[in-house]
Amino acid sequence: MARSEQQSNERYGGRWFWRYASPSAFFAPAGRIETLCWVLAAVLAAIGLYLGFFVAPTDAQQGEAYRVIFIHVPAAWMAMVIYLAMAFWSLLGLWLGTRLSFMMSHALAPTGALMAVLSLWTGALWGRPTWGTYWVWDARLTSTLILFFLYVGYMALAAAFDDRRKGDRAAALIALVGAINVPIIYFSVKWWNTLHQGSSVRPGSSSMATIMLAAMLIMTFAFWAYSIAAAMHRLRTIIIEREGNAAWLRASVLGGKR
Amino acid sequence: MSLRRATAAVFRRELQLFARRKSDWANPLMFALIVCALFPFAVGSESERLRLIGIGVIFVAALLAAMLSLPRLFDEDARDGTLELLLMSPEPLAALLLARVAAISLVLGVALALLAPLFALFYALPMTVAGVLALTVAMAVPTLLLIGSIAAALLVSARGGAILTAVLVLPLTIPTLIFGAGAALRVLQGESAASELALEGAILLLALALCPPAAAAALRISTD
Numbered sequence: 448m449a450r451s452e453q454q455s456n457e458r459y460g461g462r463w464f465w466r467y468a469s470p471s472a473f474f475a476p477a478g479r480i481e482t483l484c485w486v487l488a489a490v491l492a493a494i495g496l497y498l499g500f501f502v503a504p505t506d507a508q509q510g511e512a513y514r515v516i517f518i519h520v521p522a523a524w525m526a527m528v529i530y531l532a533m534a535f536w537s538l539l540g541l542w543l544g545t546r547l548s549f550m551m552s553h554a555l556a557p558t559g560a561l562m563a564v565l566s567l568w569t570g571a572l573w574g575r576p577t578w579g580t581y582w583v584w585d586a587r588l589t590s591t592l593i594l595f596f597l598y599v600g601y602m603a604l605a606a607a608f609d610d611r612r613k614g615d616r617a618a619a620l621i622a623l624v625g626a627i628n629v630p631i632i633y634f635s636v637k638w639w640n641t642l643h644q645g646s647s648v649r650p651g652s653s654s655m656a657t658i659m660l661a662a663m664l665i666m667t668f669a670f671w672a673y674s675i676a677a678a679m680h681r682l683r684t685i686i687i688e689r690e691g692n693a694a695w696l697r698a699s700v701l702g703g704k705r
Numbered sequence: 706m707s708l709r710r711a712t713a714a715v716f717r718r719e720l721q722l723f724a725r726r727k728s729d730w731a732n733p734l735m736f737a738l739i740v741c742a743l744f745p746f747a748v749g750s751e752s753e754r755l756r757l758i759g760i761g762v763i764f765v766a767a768l769l770a771a772m773l774s775l776p777r778l779f780d781e782d783a784r785d786g787t788l789e790l791l792l793m794s795p796e797p798l799a800a801l802l803l804a805r806v807a808a809i810s811l812v813l814g815v816a817l818a819l820l821a822p823l824f825a826l827f828y829a830l831p832m833t834v835a836g837v838l839a840l841t842v843a844m845a846v847p848t849l850l851l852i853g854s855i856a857a858a859l860l861v862s863a864r865g866g867a868i869l870t871a872v873l874v875l876p877l878t879i880p881t882l883i884f885g886a887g888a889a890l891r892v893l894q895g896e897s898a899a900s901e902l903a904l905e906g907a908i909l910l911l912a913l914a915l916c917p918p919a920a921a922a923a924l925r926i927s928t929d
Contacts, residue, residue, distance in 0.1 A: 596876040603872055607863040616926045617859045621873060624855055624919060628877050631908070635880035638904075639887065 468545045470686045471695045477679045477686075484676035491669035498662035512576040515569050517662055521670040523566035523587070526594055527629075529559035529674060533601070534626035537619035549615035550689070552622060553605060554681035558674050560598035563591055586637040593632055597625040611689065711796040712804040719808035729777060730812050734820060737770035741824045752829035759828025760889045763838060764845070766824070767817045768878060771846045774813060775853040775870050778805065779861045779924070788861070792928060798921035806854050806917070810847035818843035830893065837892045841885035841905055848881045848909045849874065851916035858923035881908050 467473045499517035506513040533555045540548030570588055571581040582588070604621050608614030690696050723730050744762045748754060782788040791801055818839040825835035856873040860866055888901035 593876050593879060596872070600869075600873040600876065603869055604859065604863070607860070607869055609864075610862075613862065613927060613929060616929075617863070617923070620855070620919065620923055620926060621859065624852075624877070627915070628880075631880050631911075632877075635883045635904075639883045 468543075468547055470547050470550065470690055471693065473547060474683060474686055474696070474699060477683050481676050481679035481683070484672045484679065488669050488672035488676055491665055491672060495662050495665035495669050498658060499666065503659045503662050504656060509577050512573060515573045516659075517666045519566055519569035519573055520663055521667040522562045522569065523591060524667060525670045525674055526559055526562040526566055526591060529555050529562060530594060530597065530622075530626065530629065533559060534622050537622040541616060541619050541623070546615075549619060550682055550685045551678070552619060553615075553685055554678045555674075556598055556602050556605075557681065558677045560595060560602070562670075562674070563595035563598060566591055567595065586633070586639070589636045589639075590629075590633045593636070594629070597629070601625065708796050708800060711794060712800050715791075715801050715804040716808045719805050720812070723808075723812050729774070730816060733770040733774050733813060734816055736773060737766045737817060737820065738824070740766040740769065741827055745827070755828045756830060756893075759825065759830050760834070760838060760886050760893065763821055763824045763828065764842065764882060764886045764889075767821065767842045768845060768849050768875075768882065770817060771813055771849050772853060772871060772874060773867075774809065775850070775857045775874070776867055778809070778850075778854060778857045780857075780866070783861045783928075788924075788928065792924065798924065799917040802854060802858075802920050802924070803913075803917040806847070806850050806920075810850050813850070814843050814846035817846055834889050834893045837898055837902075838889045840902070841888050844905050844909050845878075845881045845885040848912045849878050851912040851920075852877050854920040855916060855923050858920045859927050861924070862927045881905060884908065 467476065495517060499514055503514070505511055533552045536548045536551040536555070539545065540552065567588065570591075574583065575581050601618055601622055605614050605618035608617060687696065687700070741763060744758065745755060748758060779788060782791070792798065794801060821839045821842045822832070822835035825832075825838060830838070853870065853874045856870050859873075860870060863869070884901045884905040888898035888905060891898040891901055
């Protein structure tokens with residue numbers, strides 16, 4: 448075992464992690480990460496939702512309606528983080544030409560779009576009792592909507608090519624163009640209109656009760672775990688879809704039977 | 706062939722195509738005119754109401770008209786082989802693409818900018834507003850064409866052409882829309898539009914610097 452590991456280290460330039468740039472090497476670890484993250488997501492969400500819905504005190508101004516932030520804020524954060532991750536893997540793919548990086552981007556996109564929709568949806572549900580309307584054109588809602596458009600554009604472009612290699616690289620390029628544009632869009636939209644209440648989570652001087660903050664952070668980790676698990680699951684599906692004919696895959700899916 | 710001669714040749718060819726095939730510039734202008742004429746039917750013809758929406762309608766109509774001309778950037782050239790020659794040129798592809806976008810911007814940008822004050826009459830906008838609108842449309846059209854050239858280059862060999870171009874490009878033009886229409890709105894409210902105009906220009910310069918290399922990379926990917 449040790450010998451074969453050493454051999455592969457030599458083959459992949461001495462860095463052990465480069466081994467995992469290959470879909471065949473990463474397929475099994477991805478499965479283990481997926482299982483671990485599903486468990487983590489379930490446990491953390493159970494704790495976070497319990498704290499958020501039953502333990503955290505009622506807000507003085509917003510009543511019970513504020514409790515949607517335990518879903519809304521983590522979803523909004525994930526929508527942004529996942530776009531950055533997608534752009535990162537796209538850059539890596541274009542730079543190094545690694546197939547797995549492109550697959551990773553593809554695996555992340557639907558989860559990111561889901562997070563954007565989720566944060567818009569819960570934002571609307573929150574806005575109705577607090578602002579009296581489902582939708583206002585404020586900077587953060589509008590930027591999230593535009594982020595959703597960028598996810599949709601990425602997925603539509605990736606699906607528009609018959610040639611997978613082209614589709615991978617084209618979508619990666621548009622992900623990077625989007626990533627450069629996101630801050631420009633954000634600041635111009637902010638310039639255009641700011642109605643939103645100030646960000647209530649700041650490092651150091653938080654205006655939230657400790658228990659609320661704890662619940663929200665636990666929910667954030669739950670969303671991270673969910674996103675990683677979903678991405679890993681999708682990644683494995685993409686690998687099976689693309690490399691379905693490879694001998695190693697048949698062997699591992701059929702449980703070693705040839 | 707030197708870089709200067711190559712870009713000049715590409716630029717001249719584009720202008721010649723416009724001169725010989727008048728529908729290439731006439732149709733986008735007609736499109737913008739018709740879009741501007743449609744809105745009063747939908748919202749009513751009181752000049753108070755029209756003045757409120759006029760700037761936005763004219764600006765979006767100009768952007769849409771410019772966007773409709775994006776497929777002409779590469780589609781035909783891919784069919785008749787011109788694109789292959791561009792790709793094989795020893796000169797940097799980004800510079801050649803910039804020359805093409807510059808030629809199209811010159812024709813469409815100037816034409817739409819000249820028409821904008823005319824559309825402003827439809828919407829009962831004062832002449833000072835019309836002037837600023839012309840200026841910002843003249844900056845926004847090249848910005849859109851530069852950003853759009855990336856999408857058009859990617860989609861040369863893909864399915865779903867025009868609609869997908871719109872889905873990819875329009876969200877990215879929101880900043881230029883905000884500052885372009887914002888400048889005219891400021892003037893309409895009797896304020897100074899200097900900061901909006903400066904930001905609109907900054908976005909154009911940023912697009913000028915970043916988009917041609919990205920479009921060149923996109924073209925290499927899609928014609929690979």
